[in-house]
Amino acid sequence: MKITDAQLKQIYAHAKETYPYECCGFLLGDFAGGGLVREVRPATNQNQERTDRFVISAVESLKVQNEADDAGLDVIGYYHSHPDYPPIPSQTDITEGAFPNVYFLITSIHEGMPLNTNVWRLADEGLRRFEGVALEIVDEAELKNDG
Ligand SMILES: [Zn+2]
Numbered sequence: 001m002k003i004t005d006a007q008l009k010q011i012y013a014h015a016k017e018t019y020p021y022e023c024c025g026f027l028l029g030d031f032a033g034g035g036l037v038r039e040v041r042p043a044t045n046q047n048q049e050r051t052d053r054f055v056i057s058a059v060e061s062l063k064v065q066n067e068a069d070d071a072g073l074d075v076i077g078y079y080h081s082h083p084d085y086p087p088i089p090s091q092t093d094i095t096e097g098a099f100p101n102v103y104f105l106i107t108s109i110h111e112g113m114p115l116n117t118n119v120w121r122l123a124d125e126g127l128r129r130f131e132g133v134a135l136e137i138v139d140e141a142e143l144k145n146d147g
Helices: 005-019 058-070 091-095 140-146
Strands: 002-004 022-029 037-043 072-081 103-110 113-124 129-133 136-139
Touching: 002 005, 002 072, 005 037, 005 072, 005 113, 022 058, 037 058, 037 072, 058 072, 091 129
Parallel strands: 002 037, 002 136, 072 103
Antiparallel strands: 022 037, 022 072, 103 113, 113 129
């Protein structure tokens, strides 16, 4: 999956802002070319009780889906942070948060500082097993050329 440095920084800023709670949001873009992020859209985490969960409301999901449609983009994935936990899918991510085809970007944030980021995708819908996806940092210019 391809993302720009600025978009990644936007995710890191969101993760810092919500720490020690998880941040979450949408990745809008194109599936073509191995997944190209064109816009990072923060979402509101409806879960305020636990520091290891995120919940996006159906209303917000629908709104963003419609806006993506209007802009000629797809919701190609979701991002969330793992406060003081590695950027690997948790059991909850696997059992509740996994949808086929889309990318799951997870940023690990340790004591308020973003550490590292991994991208995951369901390897097989039936197995509910995630496989790692390479994350490539691209220039803004490359986004324009591909468009
Ligand atoms: Zn998670």
